[in-house]
Amino acid sequence: MKGLQVTDLHVSVDSKPILRGIDLTVAKGEVHAMMGPNGSGKSTLSLTIMGHPRYRVESGSVVLDGEDLLALPVDERAKRGLFLAFQYPSAIPGVSVANFLRTAINARRARADTKNDMPIPQFRKLLKERMELLEVEDSFLSRSVNDGFSGGEKKRLEMLQMHMFQPTMAVLDETDSGLDIDALKVVAHGIEMLRGPEVGILLITHYERILKFVQPDRVHVLVDGRIVRTGGRELAAELEAKGYDFIRDELYAGKA
Amino acid sequence: MLLPLDRDDVERLVRSRGEPDWLRESRLRALERYTPETWPTGLEEEWRRFPLTDLPRTLFIREPAGSDPPSEYSSVPVAAAHRGVVFDRWIDAVGDHPDLVRRWLDDGDGIASHAAFRALNGAAFGHGSTFLYVPAGVEVELPLHVHKRWNRSESAIVFRTVVVAERGSSVTFVEELSSEGGSSGRLALPGLEVHLGEGARVRYVRIQRFADDVWDLGSQRYRSGRDSSLASFNVLVGSGRTKMGLASDIEGNGAEVKLYGLVAAAGHQRIDVNSLQKVDGKGSSSDLLYLSALYDFAKAVYYGVIRVEPTSSGTGSYQECRNMLLSDKAGADPIPVLEILTNDVARCGHAATAGALEESELFYVMSRGFDRASAERLLVRGFFQRVINNIPDVQMRARVVDALAPRIGRIADIDAEIAA
Ligand SMILES: Nc1ncnc2c1ncn2[C@@H]1O[C@H](COP(=O)(O)OP(=O)(O)OP(=O)(O)O)[C@@H](O)[C@H]1O
Ligand SMILES: [Mg+2]
Numbered sequence: 001m002k003g004l005q006v007t008d009l010h011v012s013v014d015s016k017p018i019l020r021g022i023d024l025t026v027a028k029g030e031v032h033a034m035m036g037p038n039g040s041g042k043s044t045l046s047l048t049i050m051g052h053p054r055y056r057v058e059s060g061s062v063v064l065d066g067e068d069l070l071a072l073p074v075d076e077r078a079k080r081g082l083f084l085a086f087q088y089p090s091a092i093p094g095v096s097v098a099n100f101l102r103t104a105i106n107a108r109r110a111r112a113d114t115k116n117d118m119p120i121p122q123f124r125k126l127l128k129e130r131m132e133l134l135e136v137e138d139s140f141l142s143r144s145v146n147d148g149f150s151g152g153e154k155k156r157l158e159m160l161q162m163h164m165f166q167p168t169m170a171v172l173d174e175t176d177s178g179l180d181i182d183a184l185k186v187v188a189h190g191i192e193m194l195r196g197p198e199v200g201i202l203l204i205t206h207y208e209r210i211l212k213f214v215q216p217d218r219v220h221v222l223v224d225g226r227i228v229r230t231g232g233r234e235l236a237a238e239l240e241a242k243g244y245d246f247i248r249d250e251l252y253a254g255k256a
Numbered sequence: 257m258l259l260p261l262d263r264d265d266v267e268r269l270v271r272s273r274g275e276p277d278w279l280r281e282s283r284l285r286a287l288e289r290y291t292p293e294t295w296p297t298g299l300e301e302e303w304r305r306f307p308l309t310d311l312p313r314t315l316f317i318r319e320p321a322g323s324d325p326p327s328e329y330s331s332v333p334v335a336a337a338h339r340g341v342v343f344d345r346w347i348d349a350v351g352d353h354p355d356l357v358r359r360w361l362d363d364g365d366g367i368a369s370h371a372a373f374r375a376l377n378g379a380a381f382g383h384g385s386t387f388l389y390v391p392a393g394v395e396v397e398l399p400l401h402v403h404k405r406w407n408r409s410e411s412a413i414v415f416r417t418v419v420v421a422e423r424g425s426s427v428t429f430v431e432e433l434s435s436e437g438g439s440s441g442r443l444a445l446p447g448l449e450v451h452l453g454e455g456a457r458v459r460y461v462r463i464q465r466f467a468d469d470v471w472d473l474g475s476q477r478y479r480s481g482r483d484s485s486l487a488s489f490n491v492l493v494g495s496g497r498t499k500m501g502l503a504s505d506i507e508g509n510g511a512e513v514k515l516y517g518l519v520a521a522a523g524h525q526r527i528d529v530n531s532l533q534k535v536d537g538k539g540s541s542s543d544l545l546y547l548s549a550l551y552d553f554a555k556a557v558y559y560g561v562i563r564v565e566p567t568s569s570g571t572g573s574y575q576e577c578r579n580m581l582l583s584d585k586a587g588a589d590p591i592p593v594l595e596i597l598t599n600d601v602a603r604c605g606h607a608a609t610a611g612a613l614e615e616s617e618l619f620y621v622m623s624r625g626f627d628r629a630s631a632e633r634l635l636v637r638g639f640f641q642r643v644i645n646n647i648p649d650v651q652m653r654a655r656v657v658d659a660l661a662p663r664i665g666r667i668a669d670i671d672a673e674i675a676a
Contacts, residue, residue: 092634
């Protein structure tokens, strides 16, 4: 199957179970939204898919385009077309955005046998185009990656990276958080521009507002490390109106 | 235990180099200062972490045939030469400009516990020594460069570099040191003295890439006149052991001193730097920034003192030493000391850190398609950028990056001008 398949995934951190059996399929061409309260395990899921060493997979599988992701190191996952927009991106002092992007693109293109660098003019053209798309200012390029960036600037840079790397499976961890309405529209536009028959998108969010601009194919609700509801767009609206408590109440009714 | 050096050794050296009397006397004065009391006991703050037990003792001083190591001096631009700039081997400068060299033979002090090594240098400096003189008002635009390579040998590397920038002059000077390895242990005693006259501007870059049989016990002394501006860069990459005593004196108002260091060490290297920043005058500043990347079993020690003199006013000074540990066996010991002897200070502070790369940063970089080794290289290179950024000239920067490459590796494109 083309796309991302997560099957019965159990993950722990410091031997504390966080994800307790996740099943999720995001096919190419689809956009899935994942919602859930703080601490429910959304970032754990995204970081596990990307391969963060702190998140220990106890059981289950993560497969991308038929290939077992869990067997691959982080960078290989990236080279297979997986991209994670971090909820909390790291700063890289001393490395400019422009150089980082170019070095990363070339690292992804590197082959054992030949040098396969993207020629600078082509890189510039791509960069210029994507910067316009995401309304990123030129002054961004010479600044160090995320170093002293505002929350919103960091999110924009995550989007710019996504568009430069052109992934086939993108996981966006709260890329819409902390944005003003204009920035939100830009990010939504960026997601829509990535959307296409060859790309799958998992959009982790707290807010229904982004879903006004990005129409998801499916909406999932994650609570306490499990997907407890899956539905269409209307599920997001229901959550927005009622909060997560109604789901918890349903879930734990009769257990008390 | 004192390294053996006596009057006969010095006399022999003077004869073999055909030196004039005033130079001979200067050497003998230095020899007199070289006494058992000056030898570190190991109890001094500076020497506690740097045992001298295995110090190579094959010191001296048979000048091998051919007076200098194969050194490549860049030529002085014709216009500057016409205006009196001297940039030459010491031995030639003594022949051609004896009065000038003589004026700048400085017996000044530095860090007290390093006195023995300064005295040794003053008595025994030989091939590889350099004299650079820039007369008042002359601005040398292109950087001057010398690469000194020592061939394989057991004998010590003892040389002296004197830089004089007279009032209102300006110069940039890169001194690159390398040696062929393979000895059973080889001592290096590089001595550097930099004099900045009123309003002078000096950029000095030392690139140290000796082989790992070398123990480098160097001294550096900077004297900054009023309104002068100094930036010194020590790029310490190659040596088995390095112990450097760096002293900076400010001798006038409004002087600006910037002392930068990059340490990239691997294997069993041990790099130990002592600094003494004397801050004086009105509105002067002295800022030190040393960054280390330590691999394998390498160890970096930094012990440095800022002394804000009682006669100073409104000065600013800072000492910052940061160490990145790239292996669990690597270690760093940064110790800053502030002695503030006046209440009239604009700013004075220090920062010292030592730690491994953040796992979350590595993960972030790797998630963009870098393997672990490349991600590490990228982070180290970025870490060093704060110093590299300040190197004034593109070609000099390239030389520094080249020198660092054997330790920190290379990231293509990181310096490329690619912003559209
Ligand atoms: N590195 C970690 N070390 C310790 N505990 C962790 C770590 N990462 C996650 N956890 C714990 O796992 C649980 C899930 O955290 P996670 O970050 O996945 O939640 P989230 O749904 O992304 O929350 P938020 O909406 O606040 O971003 C929390 O209880 C959190 O404290
Ligand atoms: Mg989260």
